[in-house]
Amino acid sequence: MRPFDYRSPADAATAVRSVAADPTAVFLGGGTNLVDHLKLGVVEPGLVVGLAGLLPAEVQELDGGALRIGAGVSNSELAADPRVRERFPVLSQALLSGASGQLRNMATTGGNPLQRTRCVYFQDVTTPCNKRTPGSGCSAIGGWTRNHAILGASEQCVAVHPSDMAVALAALDARVRVLGPDGERTIPFVGLHRLPGDAPQRDTVLEHGELITAIDLPADPIARRSAYRKVRDRASYAFALVSVAAAVDIEDGVIMDARIAFGGVAHAPWRAYRAEEVLRGAAAADGTYRAAADAELAAARPVEGLDGGNAFKIPLLRRTLTATLRDLAREESR
Amino acid sequence: MDADITLRVDGAPRRLTVDTRTTLLDALRERLGATSPKKGCDHGQCGACTVLSGGQRVLSCLTLAVTQDGAEVVTADGLPAAAAADGRLADGDLHPVQRAFIDCDAFQCGYCTPGQVVSAVGMLDEFARGWPSAVTRGTAEPRLGRAEVAERMSGNLCRCGAYATIVPAVQQAAAATGRPAAGVEVAG
Numbered sequence: 001m002r003p004f005d006y007r008s009p010a011d012a013a014t015a016v017r018s019v020a021a022d023p024t025a026v027f028l029g030g031g032t033n034l035v036d037h038l039k040l041g042v043v044e045p046g047l048v049v050g051l052a053g054l055l056p057a058e059v060q061e062l063d064g065g066a067l068r069i070g071a072g073v074s075n076s077e078l079a080a081d082p083r084v085r086e087r088f089p090v091l092s093q094a095l096l097s098g099a100s101g102q103l104r105n106m107a108t109t110g111g112n113p114l115q116r117t118r119c120v121y122f123q124d125v126t127t128p129c130n131k132r133t134p135g136s137g138c139s140a141i142g143g144w145t146r147n148h149a150i151l152g153a154s155e156q157c158v159a160v161h162p163s164d165m166a167v168a169l170a171a172l173d174a175r176v177r178v179l180g181p182d183g184e185r186t187i188p189f190v191g192l193h194r195l196p197g198d199a200p201q202r203d204t205v206l207e208h209g210e211l212i213t214a215i216d217l218p219a220d221p222i223a224r225r226s227a228y229r230k231v232r233d234r235a236s237y238a239f240a241l242v243s244v245a246a247a248v249d250i251e252d253g254v255i256m257d258a259r260i261a262f263g264g265v266a267h268a269p270w271r272a273y274r275a276e277e278v279l280r281g282a283a284a285a286d287g288t289y290r291a292a293a294d295a296e297l298a299a300a301r302p303v304e305g306l307d308g309g310n311a312f313k314i315p316l317l318r319r320t321l322t323a324t325l326r327d328l329a330r331e332e333s334r
Numbered sequence: 335m336d337a338d339i340t341l342r343v344d345g346a347p348r349r350l351t352v353d354t355r356t357t358l359l360d361a362l363r364e365r366l367g368a369t370s371p372k373k374g375c376d377h378g379q380c381g382a383c384t385v386l387s388g389g390q391r392v393l394s395c396l397t398l399a400v401t402q403d404g405a406e407v408v409t410a411d412g413l414p415a416a417a418a419a420d421g422r423l424a425d426g427d428l429h430p431v432q433r434a435f436i437d438c439d440a441f442q443c444g445y446c447t448p449g450q451v452v453s454a455v456g457m458l459d460e461f462a463r464g465w466p467s468a469v470t471r472g473t474a475e476p477r478l479g480r481a482e483v484a485e486r487m488s489g490n491l492c493r494c495g496a497y498a499t500i501v502p503a504v505q506q507a508a509a510a511t512g513r514p515a516a517g518v519e520v521a522g
Contacts, residue, residue: 005335006354006400028401035357035396036377048354050401080465096468100489101457102381105390106397236468236488 001038008050012179012213015049020181020209022047027211029111030074032103037116041125042132055110055213059083065219068177071110071212075165076101078109088217090226090245094168097230100237110212113166113176113192116203117159117267118239120144130156131200145305147239150297150313151266157200158303160264161193162239167263168228170271171245174217180210189215193268200267222247222257225331229324230263231316240264242317244324248279255279255288260321262296265313272296275321289325293318339403343368344412345419352399359383359394361402362409370410370448374491381490384449384456385409386416391456393489410448413455422511431455431507440503442494450490454504457486458511478508 009015019025024046028034037043056070059081067083078084079095099107107115121127121139128137140148140158148158166189174189192204206212217223226247232238243263249256258279260272275292282288297318302311335354340347348366359376362368362385374382376395383395386408394407408416413432417423423430431454434440441447461478469485470476483501492500 001355003335004354006337006398008401008403028398031398031401032378032393032396035398038355039376048398050398052401076460076465080463085466092466093468096466096470100381101460101486102384102391102393102453102489103378103396105456106392236485 001041002044004038004045005047006050007047008052009054012051012054012211015051015054016179016181016209016211018047018049019211023208025049025209027051029071029108029114030106032099032106033111033115037123040123042116042123051108051110051211055108055211062216063219067217069109069215069217071108071214073109074105075099075107075109075112076104079104086224087219088168088172088223088226090171090223090228090247091165091168091217093228094164094230094243094245097228097240097243098164109165109215112163113169113189113215114204114206114212115163118147118162119159120147122159131159131196134199134201141303141305143305144307145303145310146307147241147264148303148305148310149266150300150302150310150317151262151270152195152299153267153301153303154196154198154200156198157196157267159196159200159267161203161266161268163269164228164230164240164243164263166193166269167243167245167261168226169215169217170269171226171247171259171261172217172223173220173259174215176212177214177216178206178210179213180207184213186216190269190271196267203267220247222249222259225249225328226259227324227328227331229320229327231320242313242320244317244320246321246324246328248284248325248328250284250329253284255282255284258292260292260296262317262321265300265317274298279325284325284329286322286326289322290318292325293321337400337403339400341402341404342406344407344409345415354398354400356399357395358385358387358397358399358402358407361399362394362407368409368411371452372445372448374446374449379491380446380449381453382446382449384453384490386452386456389456389459391453408452410451413451429455430510431458431504434503434507434510435500438499438503438506440496440499441492442496446490446492446494450487450492450500453487453490454507457504458508461486461508478505 055072057072230243278292372382374380413429
């Protein structure tokens with residue numbers, strides 16, 4: 001690990017100025033991903049700016065049942081918040097399906113969406129990777145593909161975003177409050193993460209030095225009937241092969257409205273607008289759910305690789321969406 | 335680059351100068367002689383390095399020591415003293431979780447055990463506060479059946495595969511500490 005300076009400023013504005021002024025500087029939140037990357041040599045900052053105690057650590061009540069989650073709120077506290085469990089169950093479930101008890105105690109609301117891909121080639125500095133070293137090539141295409149993208153990838157990068165929390169936030173139309181050297185701005189959560197294109201080194205639209213200070217959850221009654229379902233290679237403490245965040249409003253067997261997002265399949269949490277269009281106004285039945293999945297997955301492009309490729313994710317995601325919606329519909333009719 | 339930090343480790347104030355790259359795990363083991371937290375994977379995947387910081391279970395291998403200035407750190411070694419200081423244990427007794435691991439023979443090689451024990455202490459505290467897990471259904475208070483214990487302890491791997499006795503040990507400890515109020519399914 002290369003030597004670095006460490007600072008723990010007194011407030012967020014100072015932290016932002018420190019990082020913005022130094023191209024080699026990084027923010028340190030819970031550290032669960034960054035400290036690992038320091039050890040692996042994936043990042044080699046000259047300055048680490050600690051955020052402990054600088055960011056709001058409360059979940060604040062806004063008008064009409066909306067919530068403002070301070071960026072310093074831990075993943076475990078957020079998952080346990082009674083308001084989140086009641087009004088936004090998909091978010092609590094997504095958080096609890098990720099990582100372990102220890103990691104959720106460390107990980108923060110601001111840091112979780114900014115964690116980086118767990119692509120094994122990205123994390124292995126001896127292999128080419130366009131995300132880690134732009135222009136060096138992609139080892140994942142034609143390599144080990146089980147954990148890679150089927151939607152929105154490019155010839156440069158097929159990595160997926162690893163966060164479960166982010167999939168729920170994409171479905172919930174959350175908004176991200178950001179502090180930068182020139183002041184504050186708010187961006188829709190679905191616009192936070194980028195697709196890889198020809199610049200896979202950039203995970204998000206944030207500029208260097210910009211800091212997430214809070215995430216807002218708008219009041220939305222549909223979110224009360226929501227769920228997160230995650231499929232993985234072991235029962236706990238593993239990243240998603242595919243996952244589904246879903247919220248539905250069903251009246252008399254007809255889907256009035258729906259919010260759907262997928263995880264484990266793209267460089268960003270994947271809001272499934274095409275699936276939502278198919279669901280809206282249709283009968284709450286397995287045939288509808290499969291048609292919704294197929295509408296979204298028409299654009300799927302599996303990656304070929306040494307392990308047989310990842311085309312298995314297409315039927316797996318179709319079945320996972322169907323099962324999630326079937327369960328929610330059953331809940332609705334109780 | 336060096337930094338001066340002060341922290342309490344198992345009840346004792348310790349001051350030291352650390353390279354900013356030093357993890358809490360390395361500071362504890364290599365600088366302060368606190369060797370009960372173990373270095374398993376050193377990448378946050380195994381849980382052998384689990385300690386309590388500020389009363390919460392965390393991974394010391396993914397924590398930079400410099401961020402722990404002023405922190406109260408408890409390792410497996412310090413659990414009895416910490417419980418005694420709270421008046422929950424007589425001096426010289428083992429912590430109920432440690433006692434339960436011995437009673438249930440909840441280890442083989444023992445390397446993951448200090449992390450398992452600290453994690454169980456933190457987990458039981460979380461459970462007593464009403465925190466849900468991924469297998470908790472609805473908002474009713476869960477019971478600590480096998481599935482709940484396995485899920486809540488999934489961050490601690492045991493390569494010997496002693497889970498068949500670790501789970502009952504955690505359940506016995508939960509019953510022994512009088513928590514949680516919701517009750518424990520020992521046979522669950």
